[in-house]
Amino acid sequence: MKIFHLSAECYPVAKVGGLADVVGALPKYQNMAGLQAAVVMPYYDRKFTRENEFDVVFSAATLLGNKRLYFEILKEKTDKLGFELFLVHIPGLLDRENVYSYPDEREQFIAFQLAFLDWISYSGQTPDIIHCHDHHSGLVPFLLYHSKLYRRLANIPTVFTIHNGQYHGAFGWENLSYLPEIDITQTGLLDWAGGINPLAAAVKCSWLYTTVSPTYLHELTINSNGLEYLFYIERAKGYGIINGIDTEVWDPKTDAMIVSNFTSKNIAKGKQANKAVICERFGLDVNKPLFTFIGRLVVEKGADLLPEAIERSLTEHPGQLNFMILGSGDKEMETALLELKDKYPGQCNVFIGYDEALAHLIYAGADFLLMPSRVEPCGLNQLYSLRYGTMPLVRSTGGLIDSVIDFGDTDGYGIRFNNVSVDDICYAIFRANTLYQNPTQLQLLRKRMMALDFSWHRSAKEYIDLYESLNPTI
Numbered sequence: 176m177k178i179f180h181l182s183a184e185c186y187p188v189a190k191v192g193g194l195a196d197v198v199g200a201l202p203k204y205q206n207m208a209g210l211q212a213a214v215v216m217p218y219y220d221r222k223f224t225r226e227n228e229f230d231v232v233f234s235a236a237t238l239l240g241n242k243r244l245y246f247e248i249l250k251e252k253t254d255k256l257g258f259e260l261f262l263v264h265i266p267g268l269l270d271r272e273n274v275y276s277y278p279d280e281r282e283q284f285i286a287f288q289l290a291f292l293d294w295i296s297y298s299g300q301t302p303d304i305i306h307c308h309d310h311h312s313g314l315v316p317f318l319l320y321h322s323k324l325y326r327r328l329a330n331i332p333t334v335f336t337i338h339n340g341q342y343h344g345a346f347g348w349e350n351l352s353y354l355p356e357i358d359i360t361q362t363g364l365l366d367w368a369g370g371i372n373p374l375a376a377a378v379k380c381s382w383l384y385t386t387v388s389p390t391y392l393h394e395l396t397i398n399s400n401g402l403e404y405l406f407y408i409e410r411a412k413g414y415g416i417i418n419g420i421d422t423e424v425w426d427p428k429t430d431a432m433i434v435s436n437f438t439s440k441n442i443a444k445g446k447q448a449n450k451a452v453i454c455e456r457f458g459l460d461v462n463k464p465l466f467t468f469i470g471r472l473v474v475e476k477g478a479d480l481l482p483e484a485i486e487r488s489l490t491e492h493p494g495q496l497n498f499m500i501l502g503s504g505d506k507e508m509e510t511a512l513l514e515l516k517d518k519y520p521g522q523c524n525v526f527i528g529y530d531e532a533l534a535h536l537i538y539a540g541a542d543f544l545l546m547p548s549r550v551e552p553c554g555l556n557q558l559y560s561l562r563y564g565t566m567p568l569v570r571s572t573g574g575l576i577d578s579v580i581d582f583g584d585t586d587g588y589g590i591r592f593n594n595v596s597v598d599d600i601c602y603a604i605f606r607a608n609t610l611y612q613n614p615t616q617l618q619l620l621r622k623r624m625m626a627l628d629f630s631w632h633r634s635a636k637e638y639i640d641l642y643e644s645l646n647p648t649i
Contacts, residue, residue, distance in 0.1 A: 381412075425535075549572070
């Protein structure tokens with residue numbers, strides 16, 4: 176079974192968020208299960224592309240409106256990621272450093288999709304499944320089935336995965352000319368709210384769509400930035416599959432990015448050794464519980480509430496807590512957190528930016544992970560933290576509901592709270608601090624966390640079952 180995954184991101188080539196982690200792992204585990212899964216993504220001028228060798232396997236030109244764009248398909252030579260990696264290179268358009276935020280981003284991703292379709296069409300390939308990820312590849316299902324240019328490919332099943340339904344990639348009808356000749360009677364499939372909406376088009380046109388957790392599938396009918404009714408009427412072809420994690424990359428037993436490797440048998444000693452390094456580096460107290468937040472400092476993640484929640488907790492529990500923040504995003508949130516760092520030295524520290532090695536070390540050494548998310552389609556941070564025996568404190572939403580059971584409930588191992596509020600965050604921190612004073616119970620819960628299976632082996636099998644339901648002959 177030949178699968179093409181289309182995505183704007185893929186770890187370690189280019190990563191902005193969880194999309195990259197999924198696309199960098201799912202194909203590898205599908206290949207382990209016997210498929211031929213490959214990733215196709217735009218070319219970026221980044222460390223990975225500069226340090227690895229690629230073959231040009233195809234070159235041609237595509238039309239973006241009246242612009243003729245010459246493109247190359249580059250293949251990474253060694254398949255070092257565990258799958259074939261193809262990059263779409265378009266000089267002047269798909270050859271830049273950053274993934275998003277360019278003024279011609281619309282043109283970038285439309286050209287990416289057209290070049291992909293031209294490549295598989297002109298080269299005579301017929302994959303068994305085309306698996307599109309988020310709106311950056313959302314026009315592909317429509318074009319496959321309703322453009323004369325790709326008529327040969329019209330029987331290929333498409334799967335569309337929604338990693339974040341808040342972003343649609345919508346644009347105006349004045350840009351319809353960017354697309355090749357289409358069946359004009361089918362333009363309603365592109366439309367939502369008076370514009371061309373790639374996310375909506377993919378939901379309508381793909382053979383089935385998935386979300387990255389079962390709960391998020393339901394939540395899209397309530398909160399999807401204007402597409403709620405669409406998800407309601409299309410719910411019969413939607414499936415929720417919770418993301419996995421790459422247990423080869425995220426393994427405290429073998430992780431080269433942490434100071435002291437450990438298993439569930441020596442978890443207390445291992446975590447304490449990593450915690451000591453963090454506390455020494457950032458001037459914190461190794462004898463106090465270490466709370467952390469890792470991720471984007473944006474409203475969606477509830478990061479706007481962190482400064483007040485941290486300060487209140489430090490005031491209510493004087494001299495008892497440590498906080499370590501790793502992330503970047505909204506400048507006002509960054510400033511507020513840096514002010515806390517200066518106001519509470521020895522109790523709170525902040526690293527603005529992202530450092531993969533530091534993230535691994537913090538997961539290994541922290542005691543508790545804060546995730547007060549307003550929206551969390553799946554969430555990977557809580558899965559990483561569970562793998563390293565770090566208890567997640569999560570708001571009950573999306574994939575956080577599907578992956579974290581409160582330790583007060585049967586077989587629980589985390590802390591959940593219902594509201595995106597400073598009060599709820601502070602109460603969760605209070606519960607965690609109380610638990611920290613009972614090391615015997617905490618160690619039992621840590622062992623329970625580390626025994627959970629959130630690997631991609633399980634999730635990849637669910638995707639394969641869906642593929643086979645679409646094309647039972649493969």
